[in-house]
Amino acid sequence: MxxxxxxxxxxxxxxxxxxxxxxxxxxxxxxxxxxxxxxxxxxxxxxxxxxxxxxxxxxxxxxxxxxxxxxxxxxxxxxxxxxxxxxxxxxxxxxxxxxxxxxxxxxxxxxxxxxxxxxxxxxxxxxxxxxxxxxHCHHTTRGRTSAARSRLDRLTPRETDVLALLAEGTSNAEIAAGLGMRESTVKAHVSRILAALEVGNRVQAALYARDAGLTG
Missing domain, CATH: 3.40.50.2300 (Response regulator)
Incomplete structure (x- = not known):
């Protein structure tokens, strides 16, 4: 419940x-x-x-x-x-x-x-x-962009692919379908992404992706 x-x-x-x-x-x-x-x-x-x-x-x-x-x-x-x-x-x-x-x-x-x-x-x-x-609200600075890109460098190419879709508001099931993997694998990737970026949730990870220029 x-x-x-x-x-x-x-x-x-x-x-x-x-x-x-x-x-x-x-x-x-x-x-x-x-x-x-x-x-x-x-x-x-x-x-x-x-x-x-x-x-x-x-x-x-x-x-x-x-x-x-x-x-x-x-x-x-x-x-x-x-x-x-x-x-x-x-x-x-x-x-x-x-x-x-x-x-x-x-x-x-x-x-x-x-x-x-x-x-x-x-x-x-x-x-x-x-x-x-x-x-509208999230205006990045050059320093913030550099810091975000540095953190994204910690990710594997596959984790970067997952983060790019996550940053668009895509669910785990949709990411799994889009990348041809199991949903449980997506969940594991998301957990590693949050740890690597040192953030507590998907929204904050999406903001890092935006800062780094991973999303448009």
Missing amino acids: IRTMIVDDASLVRLALVDILDDAPGILVAAQAADGAEAVARAGTQHLDVVLMDVRMPRMDGIETTARLLALPDPPKVVMLTTFDLDQYVYDALAAGAVGFLLKDSDPAEIIRAVEVVADGQAMLHPSAARRLIE
Whole structure:
């Protein structure tokens, strides 16, 4: 069972998300919070697998809340929710360690899939907005590009191929199909890529790929 928490200052949004997730087998809405401070307090008292997090909230916004949740001993995966597809705040949260990004008007099936995917250790970025978000907000410097390329030099050619597809938001299954390998092999490659780049999740690895010029 995937234990989730919904964090949003709009009660109607929380209720809508509860209705969506309650209909999904294998997902339990274990907690709700109206702002970041309440979310941190609730997360500290129970185990949570995935948090659906609003970006703009009173008292404590989604960025600070994400940082505090990720500092917990057994942190949940964080999926950011926003009404804006080019939101600097969302980018900051992803760079800080959130592993998902969805628009609030996403289809219910996509929201359910996001919870399932990130609980399985993968990233979930809204397909129509993820690339625009990174290109709009992530301006690389010459030094950052050099550092990213240096880290990518640690990868084997096959791992570089996997990273290039991963950076486009491709799932493990899609990478496996595209490169003609088993999904378990892809998972092993991804684990080695994260270790070599010294990052904690696929989103941060994708940003390194972008910095190094591996993706367009």
